[in-house]
Structure formats: C-alpha cells, structure tokens
Amino acid sequence: MKQICLYFEIHQPIHLKRYRFFDIGKDHYYYDDYENERAIQETSRNSYIPALTTMLEMAKKDEGFKVAFSLSGTAIEMLEQYAPEVIDLLQQLAETKCVEFLAEPYSHGLASIGNEESFREEVQRQAKKMHELFGQTPKVVRNSSLIYSDEIGAVCADMGFKGMIAEGAKHILGWKSPHYVYSCAQDNRLSLLMRDYNLSDDISLRFGSQPITADTYCDWIAGLPEGEDVINIFMELVALGIFQPLSTGILEFFKALPACARARGLQFATPSEIIAKHKAVAPMECVYPVSWNDEERDTSCWLGNTMQREAFAKLYDEKVVGRILACKDRRIKADWDRLQASNNFRFMTTKPASANLYRGIYENAFDAFTNYMNILGDFLKRVRDLFSDQVENDELNALYTQITNLGEELSVKENEISRLRARLEKYEAKEKAEAVADEKPAEKPAAKPAAKKPAVKKAEAKKK
Amino acid sequence: MPNKTPDEKVVTFLGRITMQKGPEYFVEAAAKVLQRTHNIRFCMAGSGDMMNAMIRMAAERGIADRFHFPGFQRGKQVYEAYKNSDVFVMPSVSEPFGIAPLEAMQCGCPCIISKQSGCGEILSNVIKVDYWDIDAMADAIYSICTNDSLYQYLSEEGLKEVDQITWEKVGLRIRECYNQLTGRGWFDNFEYLEAVKNIK
Numbered sequence: 001m002k003q004i005c006l007y008f009e010i011h012q013p014i015h016l017k018r019y020r021f022f023d024i025g026k027d028h029y030y031y032d033d034y035e036n037e038r039a040i041q042e043t044s045r046n047s048y049i050p051a052l053t054t055m056l057e058m059a060k061k062d063e064g065f066k067v068a069f070s071l072s073g074t075a076i077e078m079l080e081q082y083a084p085e086v087i088d089l090l091q092q093l094a095e096t097k098c099v100e101f102l103a104e105p106y107s108h109g110l111a112s113i114g115n116e117e118s119f120r121e122e123v124q125r126q127a128k129k130m131h132e133l134f135g136q137t138p139k140v141v142r143n144s145s146l147i148y149s150d151e152i153g154a155v156c157a158d159m160g161f162k163g164m165i166a167e168g169a170k171h172i173l174g175w176k177s178p179h180y181v182y183s184c185a186q187d188n189r190l191s192l193l194m195r196d197y198n199l200s201d202d203i204s205l206r207f208g209s210q211p212i213t214a215d216t217y218c219d220w221i222a223g224l225p226e227g228e229d230v231i232n233i234f235m236e237l238v239a240l241g242i243f244q245p246l247s248t249g250i251l252e253f254f255k256a257l258p259a260c261a262r263a264r265g266l267q268f269a270t271p272s273e274i275i276a277k278h279k280a281v282a283p284m285e286c287v288y289p290v291s292w293n294d295e296e297r298d299t300s301c302w303l304g305n306t307m308q309r310e311a312f313a314k315l316y317d318e319k320v321v322g323r324i325l326a327c328k329d330r331r332i333k334a335d336w337d338r339l340q341a342s343n344n345f346r347f348m349t350t351k352p353a354s355a356n357l358y359r360g361i362y363e364n365a366f367d368a369f370t371n372y373m374n375i376l377g378d379f380l381k382r383v384r385d386l387f388s389d390q391v392e393n394d395e396l397n398a399l400y401t402q403i404t405n406l407g408e409e410l411s412v413k414e415n416e417i418s419r420l421r422a423r424l425e426k427y428e429a430k431e432k433a434e435a436v437a438d439e440k441p442a443e444k445p446a447a448k449p450a451a452k453k454p455a456v457k458k459a460e461a462k463k464k
Numbered sequence: 465m466p467n468k469t470p471d472e473k474v475v476t477f478l479g480r481i482t483m484q485k486g487p488e489y490f491v492e493a494a495a496k497v498l499q500r501t502h503n504i505r506f507c508m509a510g511s512g513d514m515m516n517a518m519i520r521m522a523a524e525r526g527i528a529d530r531f532h533f534p535g536f537q538r539g540k541q542v543y544e545a546y547k548n549s550d551v552f553v554m555p556s557v558s559e560p561f562g563i564a565p566l567e568a569m570q571c572g573c574p575c576i577i578s579k580q581s582g583c584g585e586i587l588s589n590v591i592k593v594d595y596w597d598i599d600a601m602a603d604a605i606y607s608i609c610t611n612d613s614l615y616q617y618l619s620e621e622g623l624k625e626v627d628q629i630t631w632e633k634v635g636l637r638i639r640e641c642y643n644q645l646t647g648r649g650w651f652d653n654f655e656y657l658e659a660v661k662n663i664k
Contacts, residue, residue: 020599020602020603021497021602021603021606021607021610022496022499022500305613305617306613306614306616306617307611307613307614307617309613310611310613311613350617350621363592364588364592366591366604366607366618367591369607369611369614370591370603370604370607370611370614371603373607373611373614374603374607377610
C-alpha cells in the first residue's frame with residue numbers, strides 16, 4: 001500500500017537591522033523589531049493560521065490524515081512573541097495524535113557543515129523545546145534546508161535518531177527512485193526519507209500557474225510503479241498561502257486530498273510510521289552535502305562566493321564556537337542562534353538565478369554582506385572579550401567541565417564531612433563516656449547530649 | 465599620490481572637484497571612516513572650483529594628515545592612480561554616464577558609485593549608494609577595506625564584467641539603429657554581417 005508522507009517546515013528568519021561600522025562596540029542590539037513583527041504577523045495571517053486551521057479540521061474528521069511538522073527555534077521564539085495563536089493551533093494538532101514533530105537545528109543554521117559540536121547541541125536543544133511545547137520527543141531529524149551528507153547522517157544516527165529526511169536530488173539518487181526508504185551509507189541505523197521534488201514542487205511552486213485537482217494528484221501517486229510505496233512530499237508551510245496565495249484554492253485542494261487518497265487506496269503516514277514499517281532497501285551514498293535549495297540542490301546558495309565563505313569561516317571559527325559553547329551569557333547565546341540562520345547567508349548570494357530573490361532589508365548581496373560583517377564584527381568582539389585570547393579551547397573546556405563538576409565535587413565533599421563528623425561525634429562521646437565512667441559510672445546517659453553540641457558547632461564552622 | 469601598501473589602504477576620488485561630482489560627500493564619508501580606523505588614506509585627485517573649499521573642509525574635520533590632494537592627473541597617471549587604489553568612489557550628484565568607474569574596474573579596483581550615475585544601470589559588480597547617504601558610503605568603504613573577500617570579489621568579477629562592455633558592440637548597435645532608420649535591412653548589409661562574425 002502506498003503511503004503519503006506530508007511534512008511542513010516552519011521557519012522565519014529574524015531580520016537584522018541596518019548596522020553601520022561605526023556602531024561596532026557601541027550598539028549590541030542587532031534586530032529590526034518592526035520588520036520582524038510585521039513579517040511574522042503577515043505570514044501567520046496569510047499562511048500559518050489558515051493552513052493549520054484547515055489541517056486541524058482534517059485531522060479531527062478522522063479520515064486518516066497525518067502530517068509532520070518541524071519548527072526552527074528562532075521561529076518558535078518569534079511566534080511565541082508575536083503570534084502565539086499559531087503555537088496554540090499546533091498544540092491542538094498535537095493533541096489529535098495525527099501529527100509528528102521532527103527535530104532540527106535550533107537556529108536553522110549551517111552548523112552541520114560548520115561545527116559538529118554546535119550542531120549536536122542545537123538539535124538537542126530544539127528537541128527539548130519540541131517536548132516542552134508538544135509533549136513529543138522527536139525521533140526523526142531534519143536539517144536546515146534538508147542539508148544532508150553521509151557525515152551529517154552518521155552524526156544524527158549517533159545522537160540516537162531513527163530517521164532523517166533528505167532531498168531526493170537527482171545527482172545522488174541517479175537511477176534510483178525516491179519512493180523507497182534508504183539508509184545512511186556511514187551508519188545503517190539511520191533511515192532516510194527522500195523528498196520527491198516533482199510532486200512537492202507541483203504544489204509548492206507550480207500550483208498557481210498549473211492548477212491541479214486533488215483527483216489528478218492522487219491519480220499520479222496511485223499510478224506510480226508497484227513497490228514504490230513511500231511518497232515524501234515535503235515543503236515549507238509558507239507554500240500554502242504565501243508562495244501559492246490562498247486565492248488559488250490551495251487549501252481546498254488539501255481538504256480534498258484525504259477523500260481522494262482513500263478512494264485510490266492511498267494512506268497518509270508520519271515519518272516515524274514509515275520508518276517503522278519499511279525497511280531500508282539500500283544505503284544512499286552522499287559525499288558532498290545536498291539541500292533542497294535551487295536547481296543545483298547543493299550548498300552553493302549559502303557558500304557559493306568568497307564573501308559568503310569568509311562570513312561562514314569567521315562565524316564558525318573553532319575558537320569562537322568553543323567560547324560560545326563554554327559561556328553562560330544568555331544574550332550571546334541568543335545572538336549566536338540568530339546570526340547563524342542560513343537566511344543571512346542566502347541574502348549574500350550572487351548566483352544568476354538569484355536576480356529576483358527576496359533579500360529582506362538589503363538591496364543586493366554586497367549590502368547584505370557589509371551589514372552582516374559589521375554585526376558579526378561586534379558580536380565576535382563580545383565573544384573575544386568573554387575569555388582572554390590566549391586561552392585555548394582545550395583549557396576552556398577543562399575550565400568549563402570543572403565548573404559543571406563543581407556541584408558534584410561539593411556534594412562528595414559534603415558527604416565526607418558528615419561522615420567524618422559522625423565519626424568524630426562517636427569518638428568524642430566514647431571518650432567522654434569513658435571519662436565519666438571513670439568518675440561516676442551512674443551518670444553515663446546524661447553525658448551524650450553534652451558531647452553532641454560542640455561537635456555540631458565545629459562542623460558549622462568548617463562549612464563556612 | 466599615496467601608494468597602497470599591505471597595511472595601508474587607499475581610497476580614491478578622481479574627477480573635477482566641482483559641485484556636480486559631489487566631492488563634499490566623499491570628505492564627509494572619509495571623516496566617518498577615519499573616526500574608526502587609521503590605516504586608510506584618502507586621495508582626491510583632480511582640480512576644480514571647489515578644491516580649496518575641500519582642502520579647508522578636510523582640515524576642519526581634522527583628517528588632513530590622511531587626506532591628500534595630488535592635483536590634476538593626466539594620461540598614464542590616471543591608470544596609475546586606479547592601480548594604486550583599493551577603492552574608487554564616484555559620489556556624483558548627477559552623471560549622465562560616467563566612464564571613470566569602468567576604467568577603475570579595468571584596473572581591478574572595486575568601485576562605489578552613486579545611484580544617480582548612468583553607468584549604474586549597466587554595472588552590477590559595483591556598490592551603489594545614494595550620493596547624499598554618507599553613512600552608506602562610509603560603510604561600503606570600510607567594508608571593502610576590512611573584508612578581503614569583498615575586495616577580491618568586486619575586483620575579479622568587476623573586471624570580468626567590464627571586459628564584456630566593448631566599443632564594437634556599441635558601434636554595431638548604433639549602426640543597427642541607422643539601418644532601421646534608413647530602411648536598409650539587416651541581411652543585405654555585408655559589412656554588418658562580417659562585423660557580427662568577428663565579435664565573440
């Protein structure tokens with residue numbers, strides 16, 4: 001039986017404000033609050049709320065509709081602040097049990113290719129947040145913009161994830177079909193779900209210009225060859241409402257999907273269900289990272305030119321990452337999340353295909369680069385000021401582990417103190433008793449409380 | 465003319481020092497940049513009726529030790545000036561076309577031009593700012609001087625871009641225009657077809 005796996009990504013970048021070089025060292029607030037509020041509210045109004053309301057209705061109707069979501073940490077922060085009703089809707093969806101939430105790096109950044117340690121930390125942080133908000137611990141992971149390579153897969157498998165979703169890019173699939181479950185070439189514990197970009201883009205990119213009905217769409221899926229049972233349709237949630245305006249009738253298309261699918265014997269399933277049901281047919285080799293962006297399906301839209309590479313190298317400098325992970329400064333950590341967002345790099349692209357790209361507040365790539373580097377300059381200065389420049393990361397780690405272990409060490413010492421104190425008490429009591437026994441053997445029990453008091457006082461003094 | 469060295473950058477303005485070229489915006493931007501950094505020199509080459517006013521202005525801003533006026537440049541000197549610069553700035557208030565940035569780009573020098581310049585319409589590997597926006601201009605100068613990747617990108621891609629702009633192409637387009645006006649068709653013009661063949 002063919003299973004349709006629907007997955008939607010919810011991510012909104014936090015826009016940076018216009019930041020001149022003479023602000024470096026003076027101004028440590030980097031965000032364009034007005035634009036952020038406007039953007040998230042507009043997106044929620046035109047896309048997230050209508051789309052999620054529709055899906056909630058579909059889930060409640062109990063027609064076997066299932067769907068998966070993942071949210072970037074920065075999007076959660078923005079939604080919590082400016083559009084909490086979206087989080088409410090997602091929580092209601094979570095209660096219907098038809099929804100699975102996936103893990104992804106908190107910042108929607110490029111840590112997976114920049115710094116492994118930071119990537120692990122981010123995914124764990126986001127997974128924890130998913131659990132807090134929706135009561136589910138993610139078992140399947142999704143990297144920013146579906147960036148995937150063998151190495152990233154191995155890291156995710158090591159973190160205990162059962163599955164990962166990736167782009168069904170032609171240059172890694174070759175003659176293979178994306179409609180099977182594959183496994184990571186470096187670690188076969190990790191199953192891979194490959195996005196079918198034709199069927200996904202039919203909705204997210206082409207629905208307005210080449211409208212289709214749910215009937216036709218399900219016919220296409222039902223008409224796939226025997227054995228090709230997993231149809232992965234992944235897109236950003238903004239596809240419903242922003243890429244394809246609501247006036248195209250895209251939500252009506254979605255509403256009709258479950259009935260049309262059932263009529264053709266198609267099922268909906270979440271990524272975990274698919275991984276549990278289908279065994280991987282073969283390992284998927286992927287040496288260089290792939291992503292779902294642009295025609296090239298690689299990382300060239302973030303790291304294609306020298307400017308992007310310089311910014312990337314400075315952001316993920318080993319010393320910088322070590323310092324940020326070791327520090328406890330909440331503002332630095334929050335800024336680090338926001339500066340990492342892949343959108344900041346996308347704004348700097350100079351690829352010919354990017355002529356009409358949405359660049360936020362920037363006019364062009366140079367403008368985006370200049371502004372980002374000014375902000376990064378200030379941020380890196382703050383990070384450098386945290387610890388002396390001479391300190392190496394290893395020393396820093398030692399320092400950090402020492403701090404975290406301090407609590408444990410203290411409790412060990414405390415145990416020892418109380419043990420010694422008890423021993424002392426016993427010893428003193430015994431001594432006193434012996435002394436008393438020498439004088440008046442009858443007053444033996446009265447000596448005990450008198451002996452206890454000085455011992456307690458002594459211990460208190462020791463504690464201080 | 466100051467020469468660029470590994471630890472000192474040179475930012476150049478080259479043209480008539482008159483109101484149309486917006487030299488005062490260049491001085492203001494220089495003052496902003498020099499508040500932050502000291503390893504950049506500014507150079508205002510050329511002469512004109514505002515030259516003395518600009519010398520006074522630089523002195524008033526307290527940047528005269530880093531701001532140079534080498535005077536009118538002729539012939540080869542112009543190209544030497546471009547070669548010795550890390551950034552070329554053309555803050556013209558109004559410029560019908562402005563060929564200077566193209567010459568600078570031929571020498572591999574990144575350009576900042578005002579949006580009010582005609583050549584901005586055909587160039588993409590330059591930084592464009594409003595002539596009055598001294599904050600943006602200063603920011604662009606600082607960015608090119610401190611971020612090697614931006615300098616490298618603008619220098620290399622700018623050269624590639626400007627190499628595509630040739631007089632032959634312009635000549636042919638004008639010829640085509642005349643042909644249309646005089647009613648001579650495209651294909652009965654042997655000279656035209658030959659010329660097209662010779663252009664890559």
